[in-house]
Amino acid sequence: MEDLPAHIMVDILSKLPVKTIIHCKCVCKKWLDLVSDSYFANLHLSRSPTSLMVHHNSENEMTGYHKPGILKWVEIKNELHHHMLHHDPLMSLDLNLAPIFQESQILLVGSVNGLLCLWQFGPESDNTYICNPITREYMILPRQQYYRQGYAIIVYCFGVSSRTHEYKVIRIFQGDIPPDSTSTSRPSFLEAEVNTLGTGQWRSLGHVPYWLVGFSGPFLNGHAHWIVIDKNSPEKLCAFDFDKETFELFPSPPVEIIQESGIHFSSLGVLNGCLCQSDTFDSQFTIWVMKEYGVKKSWRKEVVIKQSISPDLDWLMWEPVYLIEGLNDGTILMVYYEDKLLAYCPKSRTIEDTEVFDRYFSAMAYRPSFLRLQNFELERVHLF
Template sequence: MDNLPSNVMFDILSRVPVKTIIHCKCVCKRWQTIILDPYFADMHLSRSPAGLMINHNYEKDMRSSTIKPGILKWVEIEDESDYHYLHHDLLMSLDLNLGTIFQDSQILLVGSVNGLVCLWQFGPRGHDNTYICNPITREYMILPRQQYYRDGYAIIVYGFGVGLKTNEYKVVRTFQGDIPPDSTSTSRPSLLEAEVYTLGTGQWRSLGHVPYWLCGFHGPFLNGHAHWMVVDPDSPEKICAFDFDNETFKLFPSPPVENIAESRIHFRSLGVLKGCLSQSDTFDSQFTVWVMKEYRVKTSWHKQVVIKQSISPSLDWVMWEPMYLITGLKDGTILMVYYEDKLLEYCPQNQTVEDTKLFDRYLDAMAYRPSFLKLQNFRAETVHVF
């Protein structure tokens, strides 16, 4: 293979499994040079298989004073039109519990784009840090402390994405403060501010006032935008989108508002299923999935799935807490997380919800596509290795 042209070597190596590529770096200097080349990272990303990134905190105990950050676990998905298979390799896990900077804090997954993962660290000892990491290359960077953080009751909403025109990776964060802890859910925050961080610049920039009251710790990224649910009861649309190129917040077409009179609960959340923005509505009697077939076209919202509680009698507890859409597979399966407890899948063939039994208790998950994009490519950033 030493006699093969470089372009052929790039093509061959970009097609092999990620774990094999990691070992290939140790074969010879030429292979290592190819794998570390930004062109190789772009070529591999275009062929990178879809998967999941799980933050599994099996030691979490709300009754204990001990707080653990958890373990990042990459789940590979063998996804075919007639079957799928989820595989977790222990060797590809990243144990955040071993990092001294993560001690006595919690870690929340707030975004994943092109193999990069955005993490938010928070905890009772004043932790409020944002990290960008690549679990495959084991690199991470710590962003500077945010401008709007201060003591007191507040809601933080994150978004992580890349501009379609500028190709700049950015973290956007809204600070929704001055909400009394005992206030009603309709009490609008008196402070709604936003700031954005462009990777490679070394500083946050203020975006000023945000006109919409948002909910959800993170906004799913699609088509150069992050998306969140809008809380304002009088808003004509119930979704807001942030444009990473123009750095603007705008209302986004939402599906029809669905109400079930006898239902005592109603949770809504957003996700991306097979390249389409999707919304889930959780009631205590059913779970509905809406899919936007054409991006930004309101009339293209389609009620794709209605899961009745009675069709999954063994999971009669499912409808009592929020379910979050994670990703959709070729055979129609929908992967989702029930609250923080389990990774579930909706099986379209028999119209039931099943427990994958891959992880149990205290997990967060999002769609993830592994890459070899190196954080050293972003100038003005200090990069560390786990």
């Protein structure tokens, strides 16, 4: 291969499995330089298949609190009539071993082009990190402006501008809610700030006009999306435009009410490139799909899972269910609360526990990449 032109070598290397590419970096300096180049990273990303990133927590037996946890990359291998989830322990990133995360918990905020956004919180910490688990790089963003002690809800999103291709972290502080207040007590402090990676600072976006639910808003088509709590709002969804940096109401699916149901959880997700909303009742689970982005009339009720189809999963309708990813064969992956990774097959109308992970984990769609954090000039980059 030494006699091949550089662009041919890059093309060949970019088609190899991620683990093989990592090994190729150790073969010689020429291959290391090729793989480390931004052109290679972008080419590989364009061919990178969707997989899963699982953040697996564990409890500290002494304190009862969760540890920082482990990031586990799960490949989705599509066969002719089925799929397989494969996790290589050697590709895991153990955050418990990182000194910077000690005595704190970590939440997985979002994933864009192979980069992960993590939120670290604890008695003495409130920090935001960007990392690439494939290259083992990470950087810490500056301290947020709106950090306050006391009862508050923090809402995040991590995405990239469609026009400028700048990566941004959005953080919304919904504060001054008395701990014993009802769910109808609107926060008196709704403020947002944004960090454009590479600038080394947070900028205030001012007041947020909507009260949002959901820790992390799914990113799609240059927008973050959340559910709006306000009862009088004409639409029940809100979108943040990463180009204009504005919050606007977004077309929501029809409101479904089941009179005899005492439970109703809603969450947003992205399946096969479409915005989706899941509604969990104590008798059924529903998935709405927006077929044409931004068009209200394009919402379709695609899936209705009745409790009777899975009698062995009688616990399914008692906690929130979060959509993760749609596979080539139509299977839908979702997380039940923080306990189980479930797979729903629309062809057989069955749902099963994959038994890949159990208890205290979150998951999201992930595309592995070799994008270097060194490209963000004003941020100091470290290695795990």
